[in-house]
Structure formats: C-alpha cells, structure tokens
Amino acid sequence: MSAVRLADIDKTLGARRVLDGLNLTIEQGEIYGLLGPNGSGKSTAINILCNLLDPDRGTVEIDGRPASAAARTALGICPQDIALYRDLYPAENLRFFAEIYGLAPGHASRRIAELVGLFGLETFARTPVAALSGGWQRRVNIAVALVHAPTLLVLDEPTAAVDVKARQELWLIIEALKKQGMTILLTTHHLEEAERLCSRVGILKDGRLAREGTIAEILALVPAQAIALVDGPDPEKVRARARELGWALRDYAGRMACLLPQQASLEETALALRGVGATSINLQRVSLEHAYLEVMQGA
C-alpha cells in the first residue's frame, strides 16, 4: 500500500487551472521531492493532500484511507512559513501542539523529551523561539510537526532562507527521520538538496507531473555524461565546433553549455575546443539542476 496517492486531481484557483489531472504516488519510507517553479502548484497539491483544500476533482488517499479521514493523525505538516509561538520556549511550543493533538500529559512529556533529544533542542531550553536563528526555528518547526508521531511528514521548503551550514544540519535531521522509517514529501527550490535527500522526484509543470523518477532516471534525461560551460568572444565559433563534434548545446542563463556525450577531462575538452577562442571552460558533472532545466525547457 502506498503512503500517498493523489489521483486525477484538478484544482482551479481564481481564473487559473493550477492542477490539471495530477497523479502522484509516494511509497512508504521514501523521501519524495516535489519540484517545480514558483506558482506551479506545489503548495496547492500539499494543501489538498493535507485536507486543507478540497480538489475540484480526483481522490486523495493516505495509507489507503481518504485524506479526509487520515490526514489529522497520519500526517505532520511543516509549512513554508515558521508557524510557532515566538515568545515560548521550544519545548513549550511542543507542549502546546501536543495538547492540540490531545496527547495525554504523560505521553506528551515522553514524546517532547524524545523530540528535544532528536532535534538537539536541550541547549535552547530557556531560549524563546524569537531568539533562535532561522535554522533552529526550522528545527523546532519540524519537531512540532512530529509531535503526534505521524507516519508521513510534509516539508514545504524546509531550508528556505537558512544559511548553508544550517541547511546541511537540516539535511542530517531529515536523513535521520528517513532512517527511522518516516515517509517524507519535500518541496524545495534547492536542487542539490533534492538530489542529496530524495529517493524519487516529480517535476510539476502545467498542473501535472511533467517527469517523475529516481534521481538516476531523472539525470538520464540529460543526453550527456558531462557538461562544459564555455565562454568566449565568438560564441558562433564554439557552436560550429560543437556541431562538428556532435555535441548538443544548451543556453544556461545566457551561458553556452556543451553536452558532452562521454566523460572527458578538462584537458581533452580544451583540446577539442582548440582554436575557437574559449576564454574559460567549466566542466561539470550532470546534476539534477541540468535535468530540471531540460524538463522546463521542454527538451
């Protein structure tokens, strides 16, 4: 049984068909990354999954039950914006949300102690949330989402607006949760984050999944073994040589990218491009970012 099944979901908001026949399945214990540009409907899909918004059409199941029946207990949601009481200490926030979920006091205390340990919140036992860094506020936000011990965790851009170190620490936490068997739906604009954490990703475009697969399957959408970003005063010369060599070309934000059909060293690439006046060559491995651009550019 899948942890999540969204089938044939349509949703119009205002004048816009935001979701248009969305099908999405998440298996138990996986981290699934829902990707897509701003406004592509990620939060709308999450709100429908979490039973906060009704679809115009389609069905939503969590652990084989309708989301309307299962969402409250089976699902923990960590929204994009920090949703905490800023004047309260981290554990007081956990206590507050435990009460909302109706946990008995003894049970709540055990669960709060567990989460304080898991998220390393002991150091901030007497620090109001408002005084925590953005990264630590995110941690508390995730801990709160887990207070009622759900089996499915929804993380809507969990590392937005946090620094690199805090982001990496959050990755460790997310990986630890996966190890404990948690199923996680994650949205992010940080593609290196999705590549590191997710078992599978789906890319939303025009209201449905344009592509879906394991990281390896998605990377294979780029017809290249490596990518060379090439700068030079005469791009046409580079283009002509690339054509001779049988290399596909892409435009990555105004930079010319040569898609190399086999692995090559920087020296080999420079040799192949000798005489075209390249001023810099930046050789990159194929990443999820390249694959995402491939899908977005409709290649």
Ligand SMILES: Nc1ncnc2c1ncn2[C@@H]1O[C@H](COP(=O)(O)OP(=O)(O)OP(=O)(O)O)[C@@H](O)[C@H]1O
């Ligand atoms: N209540 C609403 N009424 C009208 N339009 C809305 C409403 N809520 C969202 N939208 C529109 O629906 C579209 C999808 O929004 P949504 O927040 O789901 O996208 P998203 O993929 O989560 O974007 P982001 O990456 O910026 O968080 C956007 O064009 C948004 O402006």
